[in-house]
Amino acid sequence: MKKLNLLAVLFLLLSVSAWAQESSEDTGAPVNRNGRADIPGSLYFDLGFSLLQGRPADMETSFFGSKVVNVYYQRDLNLGKNSGFTFAPGIGLGLERYAFDGQQTLIFDRTEGTSSLGELSDIYGAGLSVNKSKLIANYVDIPVEFKYHTNKNDYSRGFRVALGAKFGVLYHSHTKSKFEQDGESRTVKDRQGYALNSFRYGAYARLGFNGFNFWSYYGLSEVFESGKGPSQTEANTLSFGVSIAW
Numbered sequence: 001m002k003k004l005n006l007l008a009v010l011f012l013l014l015s016v017s018a019w020a021q022e023s024s025e026d027t028g029a030p031v032n033r034n035g036r037a038d039i040p041g042s043l044y045f046d047l048g049f050s051l052l053q054g055r056p057a058d059m060e061t062s063f064f065g066s067k068v069v070n071v072y073y074q075r076d077l078n079l080g081k082n083s084g085f086t087f088a089p090g091i092g093l094g095l096e097r098y099a100f101d102g103q104q105t106l107i108f109d110r111t112e113g114t115s116s117l118g119e120l121s122d123i124y125g126a127g128l129s130v131n132k133s134k135l136i137a138n139y140v141d142i143p144v145e146f147k148y149h150t151n152k153n154d155y156s157r158g159f160r161v162a163l164g165a166k167f168g169v170l171y172h173s174h175t176k177s178k179f180e181q182d183g184e185s186r187t188v189k190d191r192q193g194y195a196l197n198s199f200r201y202g203a204y205a206r207l208g209f210n211g212f213n214f215w216s217y218y219g220l221s222e223v224f225e226s227g228k229g230p231s232q233t234e235a236n237t238l239s240f241g242v243s244i245a246w
Contacts, residue, residue: 041075041090042156046215048241050096052223056231059117065099065134068239072143076155084152087144094139094168096237103130105175106230108192114228115194120177124188131178137196137223139168143204156245162206166217170198195228197221202237208245216240 050068052061072092079085107118121128143166151158174191202219222234229235 041073042245044070044072044074044090044092044213044243044245046070046072046241046243048215048239050098051238052098053236053238054233055235056117056233059230059233060101060104062099062101065097065132067097067099068241069095070141070243072141074143074145076147079146082152084149086147086149086155088147088162088164090143090145092141092143094141094166096137096139096239098135098137100133100135103128103133105133105177106135106192106194108190108194110192112228113193113195113225115192115224115230117230120179124179124181124186127181129180131180133177134175135194136172136174136176137170138172139170139200141166141168145204145206157210159209160207160213162204164204166200166202166204168200170196170200195225196223197225200237206243208243211245213243213245214241215243 046069048068048070049063050066051063052059052066055061070092072090074088074090076086076088079087103120104117105120105123106115107123108115120130120133143164145162145164147155147160147162149155149158149160172191173194173196174189175194177186177188179186200219200221200223202217202221204215204217206213206215208214217237217239219237221236223229223237224234226234
């Protein structure tokens with residue numbers, strides 16, 4: 001799975017770089033001494049935590065184990081000359097991790113198309129010592145932001161604040177469990193849909209100075225399909241963290 005994500009990120013970066021460099025050449029963007037065009041836009045690398053709002057009472061999750069990584073390319077388009085306001089569309093990957101406490105995992109019923117909570121010991125036998133149990137959901141995202149920059153001459157510097165939205169398409173999901181049983185360490189990955197919504201959307205905010213930012217996202221769409229999540233929950237995602245921009 002890590003190889004798949006690395007390949008997806010590499011393909012995305014190569015595609016964006018090729019598009020952006022072609023755009024730079026078409027618009028006469030400055031070229032530095034080594035002959036490479038100064039690519040417009042910014043690459044954001046977000047790190048943070050994800051919380052499931054409205055989850056069932058019996059679904060216990062770990063705060064520090066529930067992480068998110070976003071890799072986005074965005075380009076600022078001026079909204080008025082020297083106004084400091086820009087519109088920034090983009091594209092990237094959103095990699096969500098929800099960690100379960102205890103011995104819980106998700107079980108998917110292919111016939112009903114529903115997911116439910118289950119105990120790993122009920123699936124793999126008694127005597128387990130569980131190290132990790134996670135749900136992984138990976139998305140191709142399209143973030144769009146309206147920004148205000150205090151430095152109107154160089155958007156990469158100075159204070160900025162952004163409000164916007166994010167739209168995503170689920171391209172991969174699986175559970176991952178690590179446990180010890182009978183003196184042996186086991187890692188089990190089960191790729192299923194788990195009744196996750198194929199599309200997501202929500203509100204997004206970012207503020208920062210120079211290349212450092214704080215960000216937050218609240219999912220207005222439910223994580224699970226209506227009535228098909230554990231205990232028929234739908235739940236919403238609340239994510240927040242820090243990011244570095246290049």
